[in-house]
Amino acid sequence: MKSHQTAQTMKPATAAKKLGVYLQATPSEFQEGVVSRAELNALQADPPEWLRELRRNxxxxxxxxxxxxxxxxxxxxxxxxxxxxxxxxxxxxxxxxxxxxxxxxxxxxxxxxxxxxxxxxxxxxxxx
Structure with a gap:
């Protein structure tokens, strides 16, 4: 019998810390959800404009x-x-x-x- 592995998730605060951004400045959908490891990796690999803007300014x-x-x-x-x-x-x-x-x-x-x-x-x- 195979066990199904669930995706690792983290709180938005943890994800923001890993991304090096201020949580309160992130979009509300980021603040209110959970972030999976895959989503975090995707944000790091190809940051959306809001993330690039936060990192820059x-x-x-x-x-x-x-x-x-x-x-x-x-x-x-x-x-x-x-x-x-x-x-x-x-x-x-x-x-x-x-x-x-x-x-x-x-x-x-x-x-x-x-x-x-x-x-x-x-x-x-x-x-x-």
Whole structure:
């Protein structure tokens, strides 16, 4: 007897996260339904215009905003940035380069250096 495999589905919030878009900016039919793995793959392979537009202009979710600014999500929170931002708003922040952004970028650079140092230390310990 063969068991029938059901299609894997996910909540719209999960799909939006995987697509790197802000859920509240997606079309209502996307927000109200469920997304199958096949549908997600299709959206990634051949994004419809609404998805291309969201990725290009936003609003972007905090992880995408943080990445575009070169800082951590925690850095956004420390700066009081809790809302999704458009590409235009992110670009304006980059241009203004406020003190908090400079500080968060420096912090992120130090974190990356420390992570690389620890990784190298672990590698050399593993070889010994």
């Amino acid at each position: 936003g609003p972007h979710p905090r992880p995408v905003v943080a990445a575009k600014l070169g800082i951590s999500i925690s850095g956004l929170a420390r700066a009081g940035v809790t809302d999704a931002l458009t590409t235009e708003q992110v670009d304006a922040l980059k241009t203004e380069n406020p003190e908090w952004l400079q500080k968060e970028r420096a912090t992120q650079t130090e974190v990356r250096k420390e992570t690389a140092r620890l990784k190298e230390k672990q590698r050399t310990e593993d070889e010994a």
